[in-house]
Structure formats: structure tokens, C-alpha cells
Amino acid sequence: MTDTATLDIQPGRLFIGGEWQDAASGSTFDTINPATAEPLTQVAEAGAEDVDRAVRAAREAFESDAWQNLDARKRGKLLYAIADRLEERADELAALETMDNGKPVREARMIDIKESIDCFRYYAGWADKIAGDVIPVPGPYLNYTRREPVGVCGAIIPWNYPLQMAAWKVAPAIACGNTVVLKPAEQTPLTALELARAASDAGLPAGVLNVIPGFGESAGGALVNHPDVDKIAFTGSTAIGKLIQRQAADSLKKVSLELGGKSPNIVLDDADIEAAVRGASMAIFYNSGQACTAGSRLLVHEKIRDEFVEKLLKRAAGFVPGDPMNPKTRLGPLVSEEQLDRVLGYIEKGKQEGAELLLGGDRVEVGGKRGYFLNPTVFGNVTPRMTIACEEIFGPVLAVQTFSDMDEAIQIGNASEYGLAAAVWTRDVRKAHHVAHKLRAGTVWINTYHNLDTASPFGGYKQSGYGRELGRYALDLYTQVKSVWVNLA
Ligand code: NAI
Ligand code: MG
Numbered sequence: 001m002t003d004t005a006t007l008d009i010q011p012g013r014l015f016i017g018g019e020w021q022d023a024a025s026g027s028t029f030d031t032i033n034p035a036t037a038e039p040l041t042q043v044a045e046a047g048a049e050d051v052d053r054a055v056r057a058a059r060e061a062f063e064s065d066a067w068q069n070l071d072a073r074k075r076g077k078l079l080y081a082i083a084d085r086l087e088e089r090a091d092e093l094a095a096l097e098t099m100d101n102g103k104p105v106r107e108a109r110m111i112d113i114k115e116s117i118d119c120f121r122y123y124a125g126w127a128d129k130i131a132g133d134v135i136p137v138p139g140p141y142l143n144y145t146r147r148e149p150v151g152v153c154g155a156i157i158p159w160n161y162p163l164q165m166a167a168w169k170v171a172p173a174i175a176c177g178n179t180v181v182l183k184p185a186e187q188t189p190l191t192a193l194e195l196a197r198a199a200s201d202a203g204l205p206a207g208v209l210n211v212i213p214g215f216g217e218s219a220g221g222a223l224v225n226h227p228d229v230d231k232i233a234f235t236g237s238t239a240i241g242k243l244i245q246r247q248a249a250d251s252l253k254k255v256s257l258e259l260g261g262k263s264p265n266i267v268l269d270d271a272d273i274e275a276a277v278r279g280a281s282m283a284i285f286y287n288s289g290q291a292c293t294a295g296s297r298l299l300v301h302e303k304i305r306d307e308f309v310e311k312l313l314k315r316a317a318g319f320v321p322g323d324p325m326n327p328k329t330r331l332g333p334l335v336s337e338e339q340l341d342r343v344l345g346y347i348e349k350g351k352q353e354g355a356e357l358l359l360g361g362d363r364v365e366v367g368g369k370r371g372y373f374l375n376p377t378v379f380g381n382v383t384p385r386m387t388i389a390c391e392e393i394f395g396p397v398l399a400v401q402t403f404s405d406m407d408e409a410i411q412i413g414n415a416s417e418y419g420l421a422a423a424v425w426t427r428d429v430r431k432a433h434h435v436a437h438k439l440r441a442g443t444v445w446i447n448t449y450h451n452l453d454t455a456s457p458f459g460g461y462k463q464s465g466y467g468r469e470l471g472r473y474a475l476d477l478y479t480q481v482k483s484v485w486v487n488l489a
Helices: 048-063 071-087 092-102 105-129 162-175 191-199 216-226 240-250 273-289 305-317 337-352 406-414 429-438
Strands: 015-016 019-021 026-031 036-042 140-150 153-155 179-183 209-211 230-235 254-258 265-269 297-301 356-359 363-366 369-374 377-380 397-403 420-424 443-446 479-485
Touching: 015 191, 015 337, 019 377, 026 092, 048 153, 048 179, 048 209, 048 216, 071 092, 071 105, 071 162, 071 191, 092 162, 092 191, 105 162, 140 240, 140 337, 140 363, 153 162, 153 216, 162 191, 162 230, 191 209, 191 429, 209 369, 216 240, 230 443, 240 254, 265 273, 265 406, 273 297, 273 305, 273 397, 297 305, 297 406, 305 356, 305 377, 305 397, 337 369, 337 397, 363 369, 397 429, 406 429, 420 429, 429 443
Parallel strands: 153 179, 153 230, 179 209, 230 254, 265 297, 265 420, 297 397, 377 397, 420 443
Antiparallel strands: 015 019, 015 209, 026 036, 140 479, 356 377
16 A cells, blocks of 8 residues: 655645745644545645735735846746756655545656646746737837736646646746746645745745645635735636636636536547547546546447447456556545545436446445545446536546437537537548537547647636636736837827
8 A cells, every 4th residue: 555654745834935834823734645544744724814925925026126027038947947846856746646636656657747847848938938019000109019927826726636737827827927826725735835845946036936735715715805816727616616706806806717527528430449448438537537627428329339338348347446656556546535425426316316337336445444446437328417417526437328410419518517628539530520610618539538738728618617728828818918009200
């Protein structure tokens, strides 16, 4: 079982104005290893007073001559240096992410940590390429635009990709010249604190990045309601996204939201079945289904349904829950007891509403500990109105539905309040693009699933949120445009 002795995990403190600090209240909370249900360490718990201190540090840093006058290229150099510091410790960070979150260590290393490093390098490159325009206006005037930073950005992130979600927000924010107060999820605060350490080691000026672990309402809420925060970037549940948008209305701070999903994965009858089976299992079981883009609704053409499901169940049974620190493990525990209970509740609901449980559905013990492990779960005979076909489960639970033609597949696929991602499997290039264009989702995969890259935009349609992270699109989230007029007469 996970050997916590291999890593020397120190108690976590708040990182404010370049210094490690205790919470004003002195409160701490435990962060738990989901593979063992045992605490890893204690972390300082930020409250409203700490949030205020962090915001003031970020404001002071933002307005300082040192930051305002720093060449854009030097901001880029700082981001490259942060990437280098993360890379030097990549294996250790992967182990830490696995202990705090429960995800398989191989995936933590090859995806979470690698993508986080890539993200800092990608936006390091952008720092000195964020340019305005010269606009041909009538009369003897020169008109040009500047892309200026928004100011103090509050970042509130979830627990499913802890370091990566931090990178997606912090790297573009700093590239654009903002300062940041980052609140990691209470379940997984540890790698965000290591990001603070990397930033400090890289020479990022004090106050440019502040990291304040804490809970949703007390710390996150204080950040959202703080009058001196200019922008909130949030990833998490749709319910909290709506609350944040409502609360931000009072100060009209800018908001970008990356929320839930119930992504349809559509297999047409001419698909390469072997490839689609592999894709469909990875789509739902990767990260134990705790991905906002999880392919949680599998829509299979009725003609190939039986063959497909038979192969899928064989493949799914290969995702055996195991110690996430073992590099061979592909399915780790869920992040918390709360999440496990929520997912088990959905499984119960699926049975009650008449779906057919084809595989799994039960909690399992791994290594003799009370970790939050769940067997890979597949439901058949799911109809579009069932709860498990509509609500985001965020666990390794797949709902299989059928359709009889392509238009019906599109219709079922779009019959969701969410619109984060979708996929289609077919050998027909015309059908592939037709379906891709008709699906109302921010990402569509054709004959593949879960691809993601720092250079390519990511975000939702409908109630999956708005604003696009990653790529050059993220620069729009972290800049505002100023139009400057010069009289040349
Ligand atoms: P959540 O939305 O409550 O938490 C996400 C982040 O928001 C955390 O940092 C949390 O501390 C913060 N937060 C919570 N309440 C807040 C408030 N009132 N003001 C400001 N910040 C607040 O999500 P939770 O409870 O961890 O998970 C519940 C469900 O949400 C999951 O089962 C899943 O369906 C969905 N979810 C979706 C994610 C995504 O990537 N789209 C990520 C995490 C959860
Ligand atoms: Mg919550």
C-alpha cells in the first residue's frame, strides 16, 4: 500500500506576499490520502481575514513599479523558470499528487505534472507576444489598442486535476501581467503549495502568486465577495458556478466558469469497434471518471450494441482498482468519502429507476485499508430521462444507451443541460464532421477521446460554463483592451 514514508510531507501553510504564514485564526485541517483514508498532514485553513491579506498582497504587487515596469520578456523568463523548478521535481510532485488525490501515479506523472509544466512553458512563450492593434480610423488620428492585465485574479480550482487546474489559471494570468490569489480545493491542497514554492524559488516577485488553502464558502466565498478582486476564474460544479456568478454581480467582477459535463460518446454502426471499445473505456474510467469531460453517456447504434457491450465489459473488467502508487495501476480510489457516497447514491438510483447493472457497482477494499475504491461500473438499458443519464456522476460509472440512426444520436447527445465535450466514432469522414458540427459542446473528438493540449482551447457550451481556457484564447480571459487616441493634427 501507499508508503507515505517515501515522501517527507510537511504541514502546509498559507503563501501570502512571498511568505509562509499560519492562518490568522490558527485553524488547520487534515488532508486525507484517499487510498488509505488516513491523514497525510495538516494544512493551514484560510478564513476571510487571510483572504483579505492575500488580496492586499496581490494588489500591492500588481501596482508596484517592479511588476508594472517589468519587461514582458522577463515575465516570460519567470514562467520558464517556474516550469524548470516543477520539472526538476516532477517525480516527487507526481507522488504527492497521487497521495493527495488518489489518481494512478503513472497518470499523475505523464499527464498532470507533464501538462502543468507544458502549460507554464507555453504561456512563458506568450508573455512577450500579447500585442494590440493599430486601427485605421478617419481623421488625423492615430488609434491603437493595448491589451492590459485585468488586475488581481482569484482562481478557485477543484480536486480532480489539482496542479494542472492551478497551472491553467496561474500561467496565463501571470503571462498577461496579472497577480493571483489561488484557492486550491480542500481535498487536494498540497501540490498548489509546491507551485508556490516553485514560484518563490524561480524568483517570482512577492505577492504575484498567493496560495491560500481553505474551504469553499469560507475561503472561496470570501475571495468571490472581496471588493478588490477584479476577476474570478473558477472550475468546479455547476451549482457553485451559478452561485459565484450571482455573487460576483455585486462588484461586477469578471468571471470565467469551467463547469460540469455529461458528455455523449457516440458510436455509429460503421465504427472500428475495437478502437471504439478501447476509447469508450478510457473515456469513462480514466481518473476514475472524475473528469469534467468523462464520456459518461455511451450511445451505441442498436445494430452493434450486443457485440460492443460484450467487448466493453471484458475491457472494463481489466480496470482493476489498485494501489495508485503502483505504476501498473489504472484505476485508483475516488477522491473522498463524500465523493464515494455520492457516486454510490447514483448507482442505487440507477438500479431503482430500472437500469440494468452489467458490471461493478460496489465498493472494494484494496490493501486491507478503508480507501475509497469502487469497481468499474456499467449500466445497460439506460433511457434518456433516467437520473444516471442526466446528472454528472463524477465516478467510474458508464450509462449505455442505444439509437437507431445518426440524427437520433445527435438529438440524444444534445439533450443535456451540459455541453462540455462529446465524441463520435465512425469510418465515414462525412458523418464524422456532420456529427461534430451538430453537437453542442466545447470539444468534440472524432475517433479518439480525452485529447487535450495546452495550445488548444478548452471550455463549455450551455451550463458547462463560458470562457475558453488554454491556447491563445485564454489571453482574452486575463486581459482587457484599452483604445488610445492620438491627435496628429
Ligand atoms: P465544488 O464546486 O463544491 O468545489 C470546487 C471548488 O470550489 C473547491 O475549491 C471548493 O472549495 C470551491 N467552492 C465550494 N463552494 C464554494 C463557494 N460557495 N464559493 C466559492 N468557492 C467554493 O465541487 P465539489 O463539492 O468538490 O464536487 C461536487 C461535484 O461537482 C462533483 O461530484 C462533480 O460532479 C462536480 N465537479 C466538477 C468538476 C469539474 O471539473 N467540472 C470538478 C469538481 C467537481
Ligand atoms: Mg463542495
